[in-house]
Amino acid sequence: MEGQNLFSISFDSEEDLECIIEGRPWLFRKFLILFDRLRSPMERDQICLNSSPYWIHIGPCPPELDRKDLLHAIGCTFGGVLRSEISDDLCRLRVNLDVQKPLRRAYALHNDYREFYRKLWRSDIPGKIKIFIWKLSWNYLSTQVNLHCRKIAPNGVCLRCQNGEETMNHLFRDCLVSIAVWRELEGSFTCLCTASEFLVRTFCITLWAIWGDRNSRIHDKTNRSSKEMVNFVHGYIKELDGVKSGQQITSQKLMKW
Numbered sequence: 001m002e003g004q005n006l007f008s009i010s011f012d013s014e015e016d017l018e019c020i021i022e023g024r025p026w027l028f029r030k031f032l033i034l035f036d037r038l039r040s041p042m043e044r045d046q047i048c049l050n051s052s053p054y055w056i057h058i059g060p061c062p063p064e065l066d067r068k069d070l071l072h073a074i075g076c077t078f079g080g081v082l083r084s085e086i087s088d089d090l091c092r093l094r095v096n097l098d099v100q101k102p103l104r105r106a107y108a109l110h111n112d113y114r115e116f117y118r119k120l121w122r123s124d125i126p127g128k129i130k131i132f133i134w135k136l137s138w139n140y141l142s143t144q145v146n147l148h149c150r151k152i153a154p155n156g157v158c159l160r161c162q163n164g165e166e167t168m169n170h171l172f173r174d175c176l177v178s179i180a181v182w183r184e185l186e187g188s189f190t191c192l193c194t195a196s197e198f199l200v201r202t203f204c205i206t207l208w209a210i211w212g213d214r215n216s217r218i219h220d221k222t223n224r225s226s227k228e229m230v231n232f233v234h235g236y237i238k239e240l241d242g243v244k245s246g247q248q249i250t251s252q253k254l255m256k257w
């Protein structure tokens, strides 16, 4: 024992050691145990265990999305892909996760989100919105925080309210503008896994509308009210349904003809 919560383990065989290292991360009674290989003697306070390789399973990938774009997006999000395996429409990526940061639910590491994605790909919304949601879930949108990380923006402050950093959660959930939109919709940011396909569709279109409004506010200095945005969402859904029923009528007519 090297101290509280820090242990050194020596292995008799290199094979056993490789097995433990390859199997990372390890869980014990819901606690994450971090392993790293000590290649040379080191002072205890110099040992820094704050990241661990993780396998992330992705799939099925939307057909509209280029695999290379996807890998690039994920690589940027996690600071690089250690290893990737692609077979048919499934991808598996090994990334190094910073365990000091809370795992964002939107990273879709949980199985619960598989159902959400299944509904998303099946749902009746344009491909551009599906790709937008996909990018959002991988934190690949050009938020102020992400631009700041890439040294493109001087800071990560939200340009809509100037009151906090523009992270994904702030942008879509906590910013006053977004709060007003969700309130107007009487929706909830958390109703994902069990939501009906209709709710998933409304939810995704609302996120897309918030992002569009955010961009217009910043670049065109427009100022839509939450009511206007919600009307836009409802109008957009009606328009989609209109196109769909229009297609059905046309096909019925064709059948008759």
Ligand SMILES: [Zn+2]
Pocket (backbone or CB within 6 Å): 158, 159, 160, 161, 162, 163, 164, 170, 174, 175, 176
């Ligand atoms: Zn804000």
